[in-house]
Amino acid sequence: MASFDDRLDDAINRMMAGLDIPENNELRDLLAPARKLMESPVPAPPRRTARMRMNAALDAQRHRGILGWMGLSGLPWMRPRKMIPALALAAMIIVLLLSNDALPGQWLYPVKQGSEAVMFLFRRTPAARADYYVQLADRRLTEMERLTRIGRPAPASTLTQFQQAWAQAASIPDIDQTALQQRALEQSLRLRALLPSLPPDLQDNAQTILDYLLKLGGIDSLPPLLTPTPTPDVSSTPDTGPTPTPAHTPAGGTPSPSITPSPPQQGLPPVATSDTPSLPSMQTATPVPTATATPGFNASPTPTLRPTAAPSPSVSPTPTPSPMSGPAPSPTVSPHPTETPDETGTPEHTPTPTNTPTSTPSPSLTPTPKRSPHPTHTPRPTHTPSPTRTPTPVFTPSPTPTPRPTRTPTPTRTHTPGPTHTPEPTETPEPTETPEPTETAEPTETPHPSETPDDDKTRTPEPTHTPKPSETPDTSRVG
């Protein structure tokens, strides 16, 4: 049976619907006040204002806000006709984005240039405008690079625009010249790399622009790039120590060639480009950088060499000694080390540290303490023993030519790597022997060695060795 609440509710519903209400005292008592409320008067509801507001809201809702303007004022009201502005805007954005990658000759390229022109309007300050022009030049350069990459000739107009952009950028006063110079150098490097692949008729113009950029960058030419060639030698030198030497031997006449291998070290310099020409410039420009490379070399090669080196000593002694007995080799080798010392005791140290790590293995070599004696045997006779030093023999060939050549390779200095080989000298033990070397008046020579005969230097190193075990190895070679 329904509860009283239900029956009351049902009675109220019937009363509201104008139907009969069941006779029930309890229900009647409760329905009386309800009826009074329903019959109570209310003010006449004015409808005009409310209706007007509702109609206005309806109109506004049909065209409301930005979404309404774009035809997106609520999904329920989306209509194709209203989507037109939104679609047009979207299409415009897509075209602009696509045009960013357009290349000269493509149908979107004019759009790209148009958008670039528009972008200029937003650059108000001189610095911003300079930046704009530099960016513009960068875009043109990139276009030329991309065209070259896909085997299409770069149009003259692009090169002209590149030049004009830089001219505009440089003509703006009161801008950060340092930044501009950096950008100019950066782009000049790229342009130089691109130059050979440009159409022949553009190359002269490109060279002129390159010169202009270099001028902007504050330098006269780009020798550094060529220098890389020399560096290679350095790198090779160390490596060659163990194996390649023979190859060098023939070329030994000119020690520099041996240096050539170093290019890998430099890495950055367009590896392909510089082959031979660099020789002269080598010394001047990048050689120093070679130093940087050295560490890397030390790291990887040394380890590998080590193992090989270790055996080599034992084996090589026998074969090489006789031929290479010409202690001359040892001098050649020594030059490298010696030179390092020449610069200054300290500089040498710098390399030594690098070697030191490599030297770690040397300790293992240490066992060959006998060698250490050799170094100590500074005297020529000792050289004989030096032959025992397999490594030396290898080098010997090249040095044989003359100690001089070795010196010429002043770069060798940079080739701290030479010292790296030193590790083999593992003669670390030598330090212990140091007393002997110290005995030699070489200390005084140490400074000179670089200047004076390499042989002496070789000995000189010994003194240096005294301080550092790593170096001792070199001396041993000398020996």
Place this chain on the structure above:
Amino acid sequence: MQILLLALQASLREQRGRAPLSDDAALVERARKLDDEAWQVIFERHYPRLYSYIYYRVGDAGAAEDLCGELFEKAVKNIHRFKSRDGGLAGWLTRIAQNLTYDYYRRRKVRPPDPLELNESWISRGDDPDRHLLNRESTDYLRQALQKLTPEQRDVILLRFIAQMRTAEVAAIMGKTTGAVKALQHRALAALRRELEASGYHGLI
């Protein structure tokens, strides 16, 4: 492909076809498309009771009219959010009215005025004004008695008898079950009767 397009067009045409306005769902569907006719029907159907409800809560005919205009503006803007489970269109509109009156008090920072303060030109509600015309005396009694009820009891009385909503709709608005609303309605009517009797009102017999 063409067949698909034709079918799509046909279905769109069908959707656009005039749905019967007697049905709440169809009415809402057309209202969502900002159909003028649908909104006029909604206005005519709900305005009187919504106005009365707001008037009883606000006690000012001018404010009630303003709030009613605001109510329909909001309804037009938010009709796409309407869900049938909100107590039907009547319940949804009444909830908007309720929120508007709360906002009204909050804005004014005043205590709700006497809901039965009669200072306007009055007409009786119902089909026959002459028959239902009440005197000011009974109205005064009712006003005073309503003031003595709890807020919940007053809400259920106003929603049920002034806004003329069904129990389920009131339950949806008040967030209660229909059983709870029926019990509350019972207690509210009993309390109202007690208050009227206590005040010496004899019109209940």
